[in-house]
Amino acid sequence: MRRGHPAVRALPVVPALVLLLLFLAGPIAYCVWIAFTDLQLTGQAHSSFTGLANFRRAFRDDAFLNAVRLTLVFTVLSSLIGQNTLGLVLAALMKRASKPVRTLTGGVVITAWVLPEVVAGFLLYAFFRREGTLNAVLDWLGLPRQNWLFTLPILAVSFANVWRGTAFSMLVYSAALDEIPAEITEAAEVDGAGGWRRLWHITLPMIRRSIGTNLMLNTLQTLSVFGLIWVMTRGGPGDRSQTLPLFMYEQAFQNSMIGYGTAVALLLLLVGSLFSVVYLRLLRTEV
Numbered sequence: 001m002r003r004g005h006p007a008v009r010a011l012p013v014v015p016a017l018v019l020l021l022l023f024l025a026g027p028i029a030y031c032v033w034i035a036f037t038d039l040q041l042t043g044q045a046h047s048s049f050t051g052l053a054n055f056r057r058a059f060r061d062d063a064f065l066n067a068v069r070l071t072l073v074f075t076v077l078s079s080l081i082g083q084n085t086l087g088l089v090l091a092a093l094m095k096r097a098s099k100p101v102r103t104l105t106g107g108v109v110i111t112a113w114v115l116p117e118v119v120a121g122f123l124l125y126a127f128f129r130r131e132g133t134l135n136a137v138l139d140w141l142g143l144p145r146q147n148w149l150f151t152l153p154i155l156a157v158s159f160a161n162v163w164r165g166t167a168f169s170m171l172v173y174s175a176a177l178d179e180i181p182a183e184i185t186e187a188a189e190v191d192g193a194g195g196w197r198r199l200w201h202i203t204l205p206m207i208r209r210s211i212g213t214n215l216m217l218n219t220l221q222t223l224s225v226f227g228l229i230w231v232m233t234r235g236g237p238g239d240r241s242q243t244l245p246l247f248m249y250e251q252a253f254q255n256s257m258i259g260y261g262t263a264v265a266l267l268l269l270l271v272g273s274l275f276s277v278v279y280l281r282l283l284r285t286e287v
Contacts, residue, residue, distance in 0.1 A: 087169020
């Protein structure tokens, strides 16, 4: 066989392909199979194939539908609105700020991003708890305090995710803004375009692809957030902050219903895929 033959050129990637099939495709295929069975952790000698029973059960389960609703609220508030908007604002402000201010702001924001999820969860729990920092500030201002993790749990965990994840959006948009030619902005200023008009007609269209990519990556990351919410509220009080990852964990490992929990995981994967398809379509759309 000649050295230029396609099969010979493909030989270097064969080990990587085997590893992917063994450690990625294999477990995914096994999980898909489990989702169609009644596999349990305890009290069962053998599992059996149940078809779509787990999926039908999910859509008849009020707790699952509540978890879907809270997952969408959490994703929209903390990713699509919070991290995306705040990241763009910080990137725009830092572009005009002095070097010491950029260094200090970037260091603070990136420190929150690199903290382990569990550590960040404990910090935000201490901030929002009844005797926490937020209520201490409210007392100092003479404002009424409340138990934020009890009265507004989904908003508290959404804020926590914004605080922890904004750095990624800031870095993406900082790089995108640096790619905008200065002469275009200067020409718009000469023509009398104000800040908002430059933002809407020049900046946002020119960083459209960065916005789409950032939204897709942020959304997929937010859909899988588990440790942050678990540390702060454990999905409570009741199920008022129980997103799909926590619901999946509860069904699979606390209620021992591995088959049902895996089916929920596949539905979560489907939600992420739908978001990805929408973002990819938007990226292909011409301005």
